[in-house]
Amino acid sequence: xxxxxxxxxxxxxxxxxxxxxxxxxxxxxxxxxxxxxxxxxxxxxxxxxxxxxxxxxxxxxxxxxxxxxxxxxxxxxxxxxxxxxxxxxxxxxxxxxxxxxxxxxxxxxxxxxxxx
Amino acid sequence: xxxxxxxxxxxxxxxxxxxxxxxxxxxxxxxxxxxxxxxxxxxxxxxxxxxxxxxxxxxxxxxxxxxxxxxxxxxxxxxxxxxxxxxxxxxxxxxxxxxxxxxxxxxxxxxxxxxxxxxxxxxxxxxxxxxxxxxxxxxxxxxxxxxxxxxxxxxxxxxxxxxxxxxxxxxxxxxxxxxxxxxxxxxxxxxxxxxxxxxxxxxxxxxxxxxxxxxxxxxxxxxxxxxxxxxxxxxxxxxxxxxxxxxxxxxxxxxxxxxxxxxxxxxxxxxxxxxxxxxxxxxxxxxxxxxxxxxxxxxxxxxxxxxxxxxxxxxxxxxxxxxxxxxxxxxxxxxxxxxxxxxxxxxxxxxxxxxxxxxxxxxxxxxxxxxxxxxxxxxxxxxxxxxxxxxxxxxxxxxxxxxxxxxxxxxxxxxxxxxxxxxxxxxxx
Amino acid sequence: xxxxxxxxxxxxxxxxxxxxxxxxxxxxxxxxxxxxxxxxxxxxxxxxxxxxxxxxxxxxxxxxxxxxxxxxxxxxxxxxxxxxxxxxxxxxxxxxxxxxxxxxxxxxxxxxxxxxxxxxxxxxxxxxxxxxxxxxxxxxxxxxx
Numbered sequence: 075x076x077x078x079x080x081x082x083x084x085x086x087x088x089x090x091x092x093x094x095x096x097x098x099x100x101x102x103x104x105x106x107x108x109x110x111x112x113x114x115x116x117x118x119x120x121x122x123x124x125x126x127x128x129x130x131x132x133x134x135x136x137x138x139x140x141x142x143x144x145x146x147x148x149x150x151x152x153x154x155x156x157x158x159x160x161x162x163x164x165x166x167x168x169x170x171x172x173x174x175x176x177x178x179x180x181x182x183x184x185x186x187x188x189x190x
Numbered sequence: 191x192x193x194x195x196x197x198x199x200x201x202x203x204x205x206x207x208x209x210x211x212x213x214x215x216x217x218x219x220x221x222x223x224x225x226x227x228x229x230x231x232x233x234x235x236x237x238x239x240x241x242x243x244x245x246x247x248x249x250x251x252x253x254x255x256x257x258x259x260x261x262x263x264x265x266x267x268x269x270x271x272x273x274x275x276x277x278x279x280x281x282x283x284x285x286x287x288x289x290x291x292x293x294x295x296x297x298x299x300x301x302x303x304x305x306x307x308x309x310x311x312x313x314x315x316x317x318x319x320x321x322x323x324x325x326x327x328x329x330x331x332x333x334x335x336x337x338x339x340x341x342x343x344x345x346x347x348x349x350x351x352x353x354x355x356x357x358x359x360x361x362x363x364x365x366x367x368x369x370x371x372x373x374x375x376x377x378x379x380x381x382x383x384x385x386x387x388x389x390x391x392x393x394x395x396x397x398x399x400x401x402x403x404x405x406x407x408x409x410x411x412x413x414x415x416x417x418x419x420x421x422x423x424x425x426x427x428x429x430x431x432x433x434x435x436x437x438x439x440x441x442x443x444x445x446x447x448x449x450x451x452x453x454x455x456x457x458x459x460x461x462x463x464x465x466x467x468x469x470x471x472x473x474x475x476x477x478x479x480x481x482x483x484x485x486x487x488x489x490x491x492x493x494x495x496x497x498x499x500x501x502x503x504x505x506x507x508x509x510x511x512x513x514x515x516x517x518x519x520x521x522x523x524x525x526x527x528x529x530x531x532x533x534x535x536x537x538x539x540x541x542x543x544x545x546x547x548x549x550x551x552x553x554x555x556x557x558x559x560x561x562x563x564x565x566x567x568x569x570x571x572x573x574x575x576x577x578x579x580x581x582x583x584x585x586x587x588x589x590x591x592x593x594x595x596x597x598x599x600x601x602x603x604x605x606x607x608x609x610x611x612x613x614x615x616x617x618x619x
Numbered sequence: 620x621x622x623x624x625x626x627x628x629x630x631x632x633x634x635x636x637x638x639x640x641x642x643x644x645x646x647x648x649x650x651x652x653x654x655x656x657x658x659x660x661x662x663x664x665x666x667x668x669x670x671x672x673x674x675x676x677x678x679x680x681x682x683x684x685x686x687x688x689x690x691x692x693x694x695x696x697x698x699x700x701x702x703x704x705x706x707x708x709x710x711x712x713x714x715x716x717x718x719x720x721x722x723x724x725x726x727x728x729x730x731x732x733x734x735x736x737x738x739x740x741x742x743x744x745x746x747x748x749x750x751x752x753x754x755x756x757x758x759x760x761x762x763x764x
Contacts (some may be wrong), residue, residue: 075718080755082203082462083717084678090713093668099306100670102347103705111344115502120343122712124306129716148423157423165413166308166319175417183424 082133094170096128130155131163134174135172138187144180159185191278194219195293195609197368198553199231202595203587203602204249204376206256210606211374212260216613219368220244220263221283223549226330227252229378233313233402235329235409237595238458239489245329248463252331263367265332268549277616278371280580287361287618289337290323294356296332298432299325301348301357309341315403317421319414323348323357326490328411340500341425371618372582372609375567376602379544379588382437382445389508390436390540396422396507397516400542408462418466420537420553423513427470430463431508431520432456438543447564449543449592453480457493457540462584473500475522483594504531509538544592557583577605582616584608628748630657630755632685632741635665637695638730639687644735653738654745657685663728664688666699666710670710673724677714680756683723683748687740690728700728719752 090096099106099121107117133153138144141152146164150157166184167173176186193216197208200222208220230251231237234244256263264285271282283588305321313320313327322341325333335356336349349357381402386394392398397420398408410416420427434456438449460472476618479501481487493499506522512534520533546565554561560580563570567589569579579585586594586601593601613619634640640661646653662668665688676684686707688700707726713723725744730739752762 075755077756077759080487080718081678087674087713087717088678091674091709093308094303096709098304098347100706101707102304102350104701105350105711106345106347111346116343118708118712121709122344122716125193125709125712125716127308129713145655149657158421161419162319165317169318169412172238175415175419178426181425181428182737183426185424187382190333 082136083129085130085136087113088134089135090125090128091122093132096124099124108118125133130159131167134160134163135167135187138173138185143176143179143184143186146182147182149185191371191618192217193238193613194281194368194370195606195613196221196269196281196296196373196374197421199229199376199587199589200224200227200263200265201376201378201587202251202312202599203378203589203598204229204374205251206599207376207419207586207606207609208255208261209251209258210603211610212255212258214610216258216538216605216610216619218258218261219264219283219370220261221267221269221530223266223267223268224326225288225334225336226265226326226332227265228329228331231595232327232329233405233409235405235448236462237459238454239483239485241458241461248535249329250482251614252329253307256331263332266336267366269553269556270365272315275369275539277370277582278567279368279373281373283366283368285364285366287339287363288334289339289342289357289359289361290335291358291361292332292334294354295334296354296356297325297330298353298390299333299335300353304351306345306347307341309338314406314413315400317403321492322427330531354418371613371616374558374587374602374605374609375553375557375559375579375583375589376587377547377589378549379592380448382449382545383480384540384542386443387436390433390506390538391509391511391518392540392603394417395509395511395516395518396517396539397427397511397536398538400540401452401459402542404459404539408459408466414606416466418463420516425516425536425586426467429533429535430469430537430539431472431533431535432460432472432474432539432541434474434541435543436540437545439477440543441532445543445545445564447592448480450480451592451594452541452543453478454486454489454594456489456539457481459539460499461493461497470553471500473502475502475504475506475520477503477505483596496551502526544588546589549590558583560581562591575608577601577608582612626749626753627743628656628682628747629680630685630741631681631685632657632659632687632689633662633665633668634659635664635667635695635700638689638693638728639665639737641731642729642733642737645716645731646738649734651734651738653741655695656745656748657693657741658697664694664696664699665703666696666701668703668712670706673710674713677719677723677754678712678756680754682751682754682757683725683744685740685744686724686726687737688726690730693730709740719754722747723751723754726734733746
């Protein structure tokens, strides 16, 4: 795999492991494994699915942090994610307060990483 | 037999009916299928023609009805059986398990932050996420979390997080037996499914949306904090078209009736867009503009004159997407000029009609109600008694046919009056 | 080929103070030999290691990352090592998703008396990483593909 792509993915992984969703799941994993109703296979599937999603979101966040406010087409070029999936992720992250609408770049709305 | 009234449906009509009956010192059971009362009105941004904020005028009534000493609120509940008891009725209500103890939950919402499962939020028309445990919307009444049991994976994270100890996975559905003297049906409506009209490409073209979806996008509490972003790529739409009578006045779909509110809500939505984006080019393609009510005609004039909204009389034949940009080509006839026009738009909004909600047919059978051929409930003398469906059963609001908020409220009060009178007639009061 | 034979892995090892670091120390005092590719970072407990530390190590160019702690039941902080075990699952899943070989990360239990085991572990892990080759982030330095 191309060096820059791997670097970007590892940055995304750092964002993903900083996200509330992953950290809560991570922090309570032992409780889920011991007391929850999940089988080990189900637990593994849960972790993988959530990681997949949060890695994509982490990628978006790290692109926004490194490159300033970006529009959906710009994000699509940099991350390789389809635009509609990007829109969904952005809306989810807006709800969590990780991303905000920054303003307009030309005809397109641009998003920025929210300040904490 | 108890001197009580059962109100089916917790939208504005059901809420009004329940309040009016309760004020007569009669006990009311308000049964609502979804986890919160409020209905479609809770989803709207502003209402026509006054541009009142919808929730601002609805929530005081929601709170009033929930707090009224004569009202028993049964949310996340449905009627499953009914028998006439002469006088009155014996009704079985299924109170579905929320897996959250209503008496303990404080509505703090911490559980929703810890749930790892995401799902499309029905309140936002699927445009934003909610979790498997969720509070329907911030103003929900009752403000109690509910677990979507199908999506819940029983990881127990919400239970760990809840400081009130309100999560209870052992909760079961409850069957309640009620005795009531009269029933008011206020089950409302559902937005027509417009994917059936393939010529408009709804469901295939991301930038073709329905009126309710637009309503949520424009709402400051909606998926995009009130910014109008078009779904395919987050572009700020500059040219927007509304298509009227989608799913109404349509013989093909067996919906030849007029849905009454779409002309006005489209004009209202067009005005809201222009208020946000004065530079936007907004056009409404209509068959007729039905502005029959108080202040309606003036509202439409204002839209044209003050806001520069274009009104074009002509049917839209089809929409075609330019897949490289997501823009839509709209082909319509312009009746005034007699020409066929082909125009390019960034976003197209379908003014979808009103149809009976899911389960209406089954409910009609259960209650022995007649319908009008399109699924709306009807009665023996709709001209002189529009709210009477049957002996002891009354209908109001959109359950009886599409109508706007003032008309729904008026019918609800009428139904309440008749219900209470009926209780006296049969000697229960 | 000459260049490829010169690949010396850069391995970061997080060692918990009470057991595995002491074990590493014992290997030293016993004059046991093991490859010099490893950079040891002492932490008080394997449970201190956030998955982000491991990911950052890889991002900054590590070819392999080792996490060592006390045997289950022996943790000085009772259950820190159990937390590390749970996190290791996430780390492995993440490495797979990101596209790095999950074998580049390993979790092992080493007690304070296991000097020999520590040396063996380093030898073995270094071999594994040599076989896997340099991290894609360092391939350029090694005349990479």
